[in-house]
Amino acid sequence: MSTHSLSVRGLVAGYADRTILHGLDLEVLPGRITAIVGANACGKSTLLRTMSRLLSPRAGQVLLDGKAIHRMAPRRVAQVMGLLPQSPIAPEGITVADLVSRGRHPHHGILSRWSRQDDEAVAAALEATKTLDLADRAVDELSGGQRQRVWIAMALAQETDLLLLDEPTTFLDISHQVEVLDLLTDLNHRRGTTVVMVLHDLNLAARYADHLVAMAGGTLHAQGAPEDVLTAETVRAVFGLDSRIIPDPTSGRPMMLPIGRHRMAVE
Amino acid sequence: MTATATPLPRAGLAPRSNRTRLLWLGAMLALLVLCCALSVAIGTRDVGLDDIAGALRGRADSIGQAAVAARIPRTLLAALAGAALGVSGAIMQGVTRNPLADPGILGVNMGASLAVAVAVAFFGIGSAQAYIWVAIAGAGATAVLVYAIGSLGRGGPTPLKLALAGVAISVAFVSLVLAVMLSHGNVAGGLQSWQVGGVGGATFARMAHVLPFLAAGFAIGLGCARKLNSLALGDDMAAGLGERVALARGLASLGAILLCGATTAICGPIAFVGLMVPHLCRLLAGVDHRWLLPFSALAGACLLIVSDIAGRLIARPSELDVGIVTAFIGAPFFIWIVRRARVREL
Amino acid sequence: MSAVDAIATGRLRRARRRGAVIGGALALLAAAFALTLMLGQSFVPPGTVLRVLAGGDVPGASFTVGQLRLPRAVLSVLAGLSFGLGGAAFQIMLRNPLASPDIIGISRGASAAAVFAIVVMGLDGPMVSVLAVAAGLGVALLIHGLSHRGGVAGTRLILVGIGVSAMLDSVIAYTLSRAPSWDLDQAMRWLTGSVNGAQPAQALPLLVSLAVFGGLLVSRARDLESLRLGDDTAAALGTNVALTRVLVILAAVGLIAVATAITGPVAFVAFLSGPIAARILGPNGSVLVPAGLVGAALVLGGDYIGQFLLPARFPVGVVTGALGAPYLIWLIVRVNRAGGSL
Numbered sequence: 040m041s042t043h044s045l046s047v048r049g050l051v052a053g054y055a056d057r058t059i060l061h062g063l064d065l066e067v068l069p070g071r072i073t074a075i076v077g078a079n080a081c082g083k084s085t086l087l088r089t090m091s092r093l094l095s096p097r098a099g100q101v102l103l104d105g106k107a108i109h110r111m112a113p114r115r116v117a118q119v120m121g122l123l124p125q126s127p128i129a130p131e132g133i134t135v136a137d138l139v140s141r142g143r144h145p146h147h148g149i150l151s152r153w154s155r156q157d158d159e160a161v162a163a164a165l166e167a168t169k170t171l172d173l174a175d176r177a178v179d180e181l182s183g184g185q186r187q188r189v190w191i192a193m194a195l196a197q198e199t200d201l202l203l204l205d206e207p208t209t210f211l212d213i214s215h216q217v218e219v220l221d222l223l224t225d226l227n228h229r230r231g232t233t234v235v236m237v238l239h240d241l242n243l244a245a246r247y248a249d250h251l252v253a254m255a256g257g258t259l260h261a262q263g264a265p266e267d268v269l270t271a272e273t274v275r276a277v278f279g280l281d282s283r284i285i286p287d288p289t290s291g292r293p294m295m296l297p298i299g300r301h302r303m304a305v306e
Numbered sequence: 307m308t309a310t311a312t313p314l315p316r317a318g319l320a321p322r323s324n325r326t327r328l329l330w331l332g333a334m335l336a337l338l339v340l341c342c343a344l345s346v347a348i349g350t351r352d353v354g355l356d357d358i359a360g361a362l363r364g365r366a367d368s369i370g371q372a373a374v375a376a377r378i379p380r381t382l383l384a385a386l387a388g389a390a391l392g393v394s395g396a397i398m399q400g401v402t403r404n405p406l407a408d409p410g411i412l413g414v415n416m417g418a419s420l421a422v423a424v425a426v427a428f429f430g431i432g433s434a435q436a437y438i439w440v441a442i443a444g445a446g447a448t449a450v451l452v453y454a455i456g457s458l459g460r461g462g463p464t465p466l467k468l469a470l471a472g473v474a475i476s477v478a479f480v481s482l483v484l485a486v487m488l489s490h491g492n493v494a495g496g497l498q499s500w501q502v503g504g505v506g507g508a509t510f511a512r513m514a515h516v517l518p519f520l521a522a523g524f525a526i527g528l529g530c531a532r533k534l535n536s537l538a539l540g541d542d543m544a545a546g547l548g549e550r551v552a553l554a555r556g557l558a559s560l561g562a563i564l565l566c567g568a569t570t571a572i573c574g575p576i577a578f579v580g581l582m583v584p585h586l587c588r589l590l591a592g593v594d595h596r597w598l599l600p601f602s603a604l605a606g607a608c609l610l611i612v613s614d615i616a617g618r619l620i621a622r623p624s625e626l627d628v629g630i631v632t633a634f635i636g637a638p639f640f641i642w643i644v645r646r647a648r649v650r651e652l
Numbered sequence: 653m654s655a656v657d658a659i660a661t662g663r664l665r666r667a668r669r670r671g672a673v674i675g676g677a678l679a680l681l682a683a684a685f686a687l688t689l690m691l692g693q694s695f696v697p698p699g700t701v702l703r704v705l706a707g708g709d710v711p712g713a714s715f716t717v718g719q720l721r722l723p724r725a726v727l728s729v730l731a732g733l734s735f736g737l738g739g740a741a742f743q744i745m746l747r748n749p750l751a752s753p754d755i756i757g758i759s760r761g762a763s764a765a766a767v768f769a770i771v772v773m774g775l776d777g778p779m780v781s782v783l784a785v786a787a788g789l790g791v792a793l794l795i796h797g798l799s800h801r802g803g804v805a806g807t808r809l810i811l812v813g814i815g816v817s818a819m820l821d822s823v824i825a826y827t828l829s830r831a832p833s834w835d836l837d838q839a840m841r842w843l844t845g846s847v848n849g850a851q852p853a854q855a856l857p858l859l860v861s862l863a864v865f866g867g868l869l870v871s872r873a874r875d876l877e878s879l880r881l882g883d884d885t886a887a888a889l890g891t892n893v894a895l896t897r898v899l900v901i902l903a904a905v906g907l908i909a910v911a912t913a914i915t916g917p918v919a920f921v922a923f924l925s926g927p928i929a930a931r932i933l934g935p936n937g938s939v940l941v942p943a944g945l946v947g948a949a950l951v952l953g954g955d956y957i958g959q960f961l962l963p964a965r966f967p968v969g970v971v972t973g974a975l976g977a978p979y980l981i982w983l984i985v986r987v988n989r990a991g992g993s994l
Binding site: 088091092093113114115116117118121122123124125126127128129130131132133134136137138140141142144145147149153155158159161162163165166171174175177194197 | 654655656658659660662663666747871874877878880881882884885887888889890891892930934935
Binding site: 406410455456458465466467469470471473474475477478480481482484485488489577578626627629630633634636637638640641644645647 | 750755798799807808810811812814815816817818819821822823825826829840843844919920962963964965966967969970971973974976977978980981984985
């Protein structure tokens, strides 16, 4: 069970000449899965990038265990919090085992040597993501779904209690999307890892998240259990779309069906 | 493939009516006359009006008159070379649909140097006329080579690939030129003058050798203006409009190569004029090559004359070769274009 | 075999291969070094070479080996190490084999400063190196600043670098054309790089630079390696990306500039070493140190080829330039085929 806390206080952040987040507060629930959803350019990736200190805030703070994350030593943060960016780069020809070993980076100084503990962490990460049999393959040769599992394995090898993921399912077909989200849920159940992820697909977010955060225009529009957040009103406010919400017959979670201007059987 | 054309920079100020363009063309012509006058009057040595008047009437009695008399062919050469480079740059940018195309950047000048070095070292060629043929052949072969390398594979000739192909060819050719020089002592002295382009040693006799080539180049280039307009829409579209694409491209390239090859043969490498001029002219003339080419000729002539005057003034009492001056104006311009472009267009 | 053992075995195998590659490269380099001392216009037997190296006075051999061949070989190895390390550091940091200092203009900056200091200001010795390093850093800053537009894009950085190089090229050409006496050897050095006329004293600045800048670079190798995963991933792994960049740029520019101030910009060694080393090493760890060794071998071998194996005597840069250009072309073509982001 995760013992670390992550929270956001009055966060203002953006790029060069644009402010994207306008004063945002968020408390990440330890040991739970949080999904952040919203329309394009609503600031969800910016929020995740600021929370993971890739981007410095203009005002406000991100607190890791009560301390301002942007003032902590990068290595200390990386021992507690892992991050999978949207488009990580695999060096040409690198093998899966080698790439996953890179996750041990924050646990090594300039002179420290590789230990049995490191091997164990790498092996455990490969097993958890079912990529052990790929260990000696080159990452370039893998399919999109396999590659995403390998990247998650790298973040797992980091052995952090917190894991942040920026759209881990983009560019994957639907079966691989489900596979990745199942994997993250396994992790959360078995290790108690706190997972925070930005997701594009509203229905998958509602199905897999314990806590759903809906953003609009750089602020939090709503947050809470998916049943409370995913309503026709929220969808209209966040996406500008008319919709119907029905319970998903399999999971019991809410499910959004968009309503367009055509093909309406019932008026 | 080449069907997805790299869009040429938008010409925001392009005037609609031909009358405005004619007015601008007149203004440029006046500017050129002014530049020529300044170029004759200004130099390392200060001369009086009477000396200038005397020299223009063909007298060379005083030192002042002699100095001015030497400036007349020089000014003419600068104007010719500038016009040739401007038009050749505009054609190259049109043919390659690439905003960074320029005879200097694409390694064409090094090709001319290498051809001349090889011709002198191995074939004992010495006459000025043969020299020019060889330089033009070298420039042409290099242009084709760089373009071929830069456009291999998918994506066609992107600015980055063309520039890199130019760098690769330039470095290889520098090595080869040096290798030829080292093994043949009789070529070594020539290298110094091949490194930097200049118009300082101009004489009417030397110019007479390249004049036919320049005239042919201008004629072909201007004659291709309409074809370039079709090519600008992409190969497929040009073919759809009934243009024989390969022929149009080959003919236009021939014109550009004649112009830059002949210029390089007499002046040495002068980079960036062919890059800058068409970009500036597109602001005034728009993207229609029937207007762009004459504008580029006039603007190129003005630019090279002004650069030459600046070179004479900056380093007084000595002189700065015009190739150095254009590199110093042109490289920042090149960087400006690169900065302005969106990344995926590079 | 448990999963952990499998991982451990794989890692040990990679470490062993890496050790073998580095050891092999060192052995080859040592052999090449010994050969260049023995071979040349005249053959000097190994025993005599050893006696000269030990300080013994052998008529004839003391001059050929001690005064001519030894300084030349030492300078080649040290300069090659510097070019290889510095070039590979840039390529790794910017994740692009084309972003090597000799293509983006940093070598040209150092070269222009050195030729200006020597030819126009009449300086020599350490002052030239200092000026070259300062100019190299200046160019690096300039290129970085100019290609920065909401983040540095590799493509734009390379093109800006090519533009800056063109300007610096004309500075070099101009300075050379103003030289009081047109000295072909001098021109060769600044246009293409050469170890002709090597002096034992020239090795000192190179040794210092390798110790300071090379040491800094190698101590940062692990952080540098993490940058290959992308800046975001590197930051997520706890690398201080900004600090690593600053230190790596400083160290790599220092290495390149000091070497350039002495041998001139030996064409394409910085560009070639990293990719060749990566090809030999395979996916077995950081390419940095192997690239240094490859660089040393390139300069040493290129100089030998240029001196003795061609019809006339050529400086090393002519040979490496002729080698590097086809590779650059191949790189352009290959990336096109792969539809990469070039």
